[in-house]
Amino acid sequence: WRQHAPFIERINRLKKQRNAVILAHNYMSPEIFHGVADIVGDSLALAKRAAETDADVIVMAGVHFMAETAKLLNPDKIVLMPDMDAGCSLAESIRPEDIRLLREAYPDAPVVTYVNTSAAVKAESDICCTSGNAVEVVESLGAERVLCLPDEYLAAWVATQTKVKILTWKGHCEVHERFTPDEIRRFRRAYDDLVVIAHPECPPEVIAAADFAGSTAKMIDYVRDEKPARVLMITECSMSDNIAAASPTTDFVRPCIMCPHMKKISLPKILHALETLEPRVEVDPAVAARARLAVERMIAVGR
Numbered sequence: 001w002r003q004h005a006p007f008i009e010r011i012n013r014l015k016k017q018r019n020a021v022i023l024a025h026n027y028m029s030p031e032i033f034h035g036v037a038d039i040v041g042d043s044l045a046l047a048k049r050a051a052e053t054d055a056d057v058i059v060m061a062g063v064h065f066m067a068e069t070a071k072l073l074n075p076d077k078i079v080l081m082p083d084m085d086a087g088c089s090l091a092e093s094i095r096p097e098d099i100r101l102l103r104e105a106y107p108d109a110p111v112v113t114y115v116n117t118s119a120a121v122k123a124e125s126d127i128c129c130t131s132g133n134a135v136e137v138v139e140s141l142g143a144e145r146v147l148c149l150p151d152e153y154l155a156a157w158v159a160t161q162t163k164v165k166i167l168t169w170k171g172h173c174e175v176h177e178r179f180t181p182d183e184i185r186r187f188r189r190a191y192d193d194l195v196v197i198a199h200p201e202c203p204p205e206v207i208a209a210a211d212f213a214g215s216t217a218k219m220i221d222y223v224r225d226e227k228p229a230r231v232l233m234i235t236e237c238s239m240s241d242n243i244a245a246a247s248p249t250t251d252f253v254r255p256c257i258m259c260p261h262m263k264k265i266s267l268p269k270i271l272h273a274l275e276t277l278e279p280r281v282e283v284d285p286a287v288a289a290r291a292r293l294a295v296e297r298m299i300a301v302g303r
């Protein structure tokens with residue numbers, strides 16, 4: 001923390017001067033999560049909070065699609081992305097033209113896209129979802145079958161939670177696809193009191209080997225509420241680091257995989273963004289208008 005302190009102090013001072021808010025995803029490193037973030041959460045919470053803010057400047061401590069979502073909801077505000085190269089394998093896996101072709105093949109199936117997509121893909125969608133509300137979103141449509149894109153594994157998990165027929169795509173999260181059920185079994189053999197909680201972006205056999213599956217916020221709530229003696233969180237490394245101090249009675253077993261995109265965001269880059277008010281995320285207004293509808297429809301579900 002000693003090396004982080006000068007950055008934290010300067011960022012927090014500049015944030016006030018700029019009337020800026022820092023939204024940070026649960027995968028940010030602890031010095032960002034605890035040191036400078038105003039709002040932390042899963043993708044759903046960040047989208048909702050971005051829609052509510054009255055700050056002039058939004059700094060997205062997360063990946064590019066999250067900053068785009070914030071910009072869609074706040075076209076007149078400055079949205080800063082500390083590193084424009086912080087992408088996402090899921091967002092890379094599908095293009096707007098893929099959705100247009102899928103619509104031709106399945107004209108009766110509404111298109112639900114994961115927020116982990118570009119604004120251009122959202123613009124082709126009926127509604128967005130996150131891992132925190134995917135089942136509710138799918139069921140809100142009243143359709144017999146739904147295209148749930150682009151995450152094959154999230155879609156497979158949704159299919160286990162609903163009677164709606166789920167069609168999908170072959171996108172994967174490069175972090176969660178690497179966990180295996182064998183790894184879980186090895187840890188269970190080592191610790192007989194182990195509780196395993198997994199993110200729904202994991203392969204189905206990993207989720208089947210876990211005790212609970214949910215979005216990053218739901219995983220955090222699970223640990224806070226259930227207070228397991230020992231937990232293995234099948235997700236990005238920073239999750240356990242960020243919540244360990246608040247759960248002193250839980251022992252965190254920590255094999256983890258880092259998201260190289262999330263880890264591009266650092267305190268010096270956040271400071272630079274606040275100093276220069278760059279780099280800014282912009283979305284073509286015609287695309288933004290259609291993409292915003294899909295995000296707003298999602299936010300309205302469950303209200």
Ligand code: 13P
Nearest residue numbers: 042043044130131215216
């Ligand atoms: P949630 O925080 O919405 O669960 O998503 C996880 C993720 O991988 C975001 O990139």
Ligand code: SF4
Nearest residue numbers: 088089173174175259
């Ligand atoms: Fe994308 Fe996976 Fe990284 Fe999240 S953890 S940003 S889904 S690659």
